[in-house]
Amino acid sequence: MKRRRFISVLTVVLVFIGLLLVQVAKWVPNTFGNIPFEQVLFHLLVPMEGTDTSFVDSFIQECLPMPAIVSGLLLLCFILKDWKVSRDIKEGEFKHVRNNVLIIITSLSCLVVYVFGIADCVHAIGIDQYWYNVSHPSKLYEEYYVNPSDVKYSFPEQKRNLVYIFMESMETTYEDLEHGGAFEESRIPELTALADNNLTFSFGNNDNNGFLAPSMSGWTVAAMIGQTSGVPLNIPIDGNEYISDKSFLPGTYSIGQILEQNGYQNELLIGSDAAFGGRKYYFEQHGNFNIVDYYAAINNGWIDKDYHIWWGYEDLRLFDYAKTELTKLASAGQPFNFNMLTADTHFVGGLLCPGCEDFYNGDQYSNVIRCSSRHVAALVQWIQEQPWYENTTIVLAGDHTSMDPDWFKDIEDSGYTRKCFYTIINSVTTPVTQKSRKISTYDLFPTTLASLGVTFNSDRLGLGTNLYTDEETLVEKLGFKKFDKELTQHSNYYDKYILYGKGND
Known part of the structure; x- marks a missing residue:
C-alpha cells in the first residue's frame, strides 16, 4: 500500500x-x-x-x-x-x-x-x-582576436568628449522602404534624418544600413559589452563564480578602461537598477564608471523613493536627467565619456509616456518607437547647441533587435534581415574608403575609439574592425551565419583569457 x-x-x-x-x-x-x-x-x-x-x-x-x-x-x-x-x-x-x-x-x-x-x-x-x-570548440579567437590591452593608443592633443546613447531595441527595420526599412511609413523619421546627414558606413547602400547583432550579443548587457569591448558574453553553466562585484569578464579591455587611463570621466545613466544583468559590475570594473541609475535618481531627489514605472522611471525623465549630467560633466574641466541607455522601447509593446502621440492608429509599439526617435533627436539637438559640442562626438546605437515575437512575425516571414540602428555624429576621422560595409556589434568598439581621433597600431580590437580602415570586418570575411555560429561555440581561448582573465595574471 x-x-x-x-x-x-x-x-x-x-x-x-x-x-x-x-x-x-x-x-x-x-x-x-x-x-x-x-x-x-x-x-x-x-x-x-x-x-x-x-x-x-x-x-x-x-x-x-x-x-x-x-x-x-x-x-x-x-x-x-x-x-x-x-x-x-x-x-x-x-x-x-x-x-x-x-x-x-x-x-x-x-x-x-x-x-x-x-x-x-x-x-x-x-x-x-x-x-x-x-562540445565543438571554435578557433575563432586564435585566428582573429586582437587583445586591446596589447595595442598602443595615441590621443589627439585636445581630447574629444564622447556621448554614447544605447537605444533599447532600436532597429533600422523601423525605417521606410526608401531607406531599407520594412515599413511604408517610417517609425523613426527623426533618427533617419540624423543618419542621412552623418556617418553610417553604408554609403548609399540601404541593404547595409545599421549593424547585425550576433546571438551572443542579443540582449542588453551582452550588447553593451560587445559594443564597448569587442567580445560576446558567453558564460558557462557554472557561471556564478564569474559574475560578481569582484570579477566580471576580467580579461576584457574596454573603451571605458582606455579612456579612463587617458584622463576621461566615465559615466553611465540608466533609468533602471544597474545591478540587473550585471551591468553595474561590468561598467564599474571596466572603466570605473560613475553609475547613475534608478536608485541614484532617488538619492538625488529626482524621483520619490516609491516612484516606479516600467523598469524604474520613464525615458522622458531620463533625457532631462541626461542634460543635467552632461552639463555637470562638461564643467569639470576634463574630457568625458557619457553613456546612457533608454528603456521605453523594450518589448512587449513598450511604455507609452505622457510625451507620446498617436501617429500610427493605436499601434502602441509603433508609437513608442516614434516617441523614442523624437526624444533622442531632441537630445542630440540640445547637445549640438552646447558650447562643448564642437569637441564632442555622439554615437547612436541600438543595443539589439527587439525580442517582441508577434510584432515582427510578418516582417521575418518575408525574409527581411533585421539590423540595429547606428550612426556617428561629429566624427573627426574620415573613412579611407567609401565602400559600403557589412558590420556587427563588435565593430562599434574600435570604430568609436577612432571617431574620437584616437589612433592605434591595429585595424582590429577584440573581434571588431575599425570601420575607418579598409580592413574587412569578420562579417565580410566569414559571412554572418558562419561568424555567428563560431561565436556560439565553446572557445578555450575565450574561457582562459577573457572569462578567467589568465592573461592578466
Whole structure:
C-alpha cells in the first residue's frame, strides 16, 4: 500500500513537471522570440533586481494553470482509487492485482508525458544546441582576436568628449522602404534624418544600413559589452563564480578602461537598477564608471523613493536627467565619456509616456518607437547647441533587435534581415574608403575609439574592425551565419583569457 502511494505521488509530480516543461517550451519563444539558451542561462546566474515583473506574471498565468489543474485532478483520482482499493482489498487478490496493474499503466503513461515535456523544452529553449556548442570548440579567437590591452593608443592633443546613447531595441527595420526599412511609413523619421546627414558606413547602400547583432550579443548587457569591448558574453553553466562585484569578464579591455587611463570621466545613466544583468559590475570594473541609475535618481531627489514605472522611471525623465549630467560633466574641466541607455522601447509593446502621440492608429509599439526617435533627436539637438559640442562626438546605437515575437512575425516571414540602428555624429576621422560595409556589434568598439581621433597600431580590437580602415570586418570575411555560429561555440581561448582573465595574471 505504501509503495503504491509513493508511486502515485511520484507520478503526479512527474506529470506536473512534464506539463510545466511543455508550457515553458511554448511560453519562452512566444514571449522572448528566438533567443539562445546562453541568454536564458545568463539571466539565471546574474542579479535580477530591477527586472520588469510582467514576465513573472506572464509565466504564472500561462505556464502554471494547466499543469496544476491536470496534476491536481490526477492526484484526486489516485486518492479516490486508493480509498476504493483499501475498502475492497479484502474482496480478493485478483481485484488487488488488477488495481495495481491499472496504477502501473497510468504511471507509465504519465512518465511518457514527463519525458516528452523534457524533450520538448530542451529543443524549444536550445539546450540541445547549447551542448553541441560546448562540445565543438571554435578557433575563432586564435585566428582573429586582437587583445586591446596589447595595442598602443595615441590621443589627439585636445581630447574629444564622447556621448554614447544605447537605444533599447532600436532597429533600422523601423525605417521606410526608401531607406531599407520594412515599413511604408517610417517609425523613426527623426533618427533617419540624423543618419542621412552623418556617418553610417553604408554609403548609399540601404541593404547595409545599421549593424547585425550576433546571438551572443542579443540582449542588453551582452550588447553593451560587445559594443564597448569587442567580445560576446558567453558564460558557462557554472557561471556564478564569474559574475560578481569582484570579477566580471576580467580579461576584457574596454573603451571605458582606455579612456579612463587617458584622463576621461566615465559615466553611465540608466533609468533602471544597474545591478540587473550585471551591468553595474561590468561598467564599474571596466572603466570605473560613475553609475547613475534608478536608485541614484532617488538619492538625488529626482524621483520619490516609491516612484516606479516600467523598469524604474520613464525615458522622458531620463533625457532631462541626461542634460543635467552632461552639463555637470562638461564643467569639470576634463574630457568625458557619457553613456546612457533608454528603456521605453523594450518589448512587449513598450511604455507609452505622457510625451507620446498617436501617429500610427493605436499601434502602441509603433508609437513608442516614434516617441523614442523624437526624444533622442531632441537630445542630440540640445547637445549640438552646447558650447562643448564642437569637441564632442555622439554615437547612436541600438543595443539589439527587439525580442517582441508577434510584432515582427510578418516582417521575418518575408525574409527581411533585421539590423540595429547606428550612426556617428561629429566624427573627426574620415573613412579611407567609401565602400559600403557589412558590420556587427563588435565593430562599434574600435570604430568609436577612432571617431574620437584616437589612433592605434591595429585595424582590429577584440573581434571588431575599425570601420575607418579598409580592413574587412569578420562579417565580410566569414559571412554572418558562419561568424555567428563560431561565436556560439565553446572557445578555450575565450574561457582562459577573457572569462578567467589568465592573461592578466
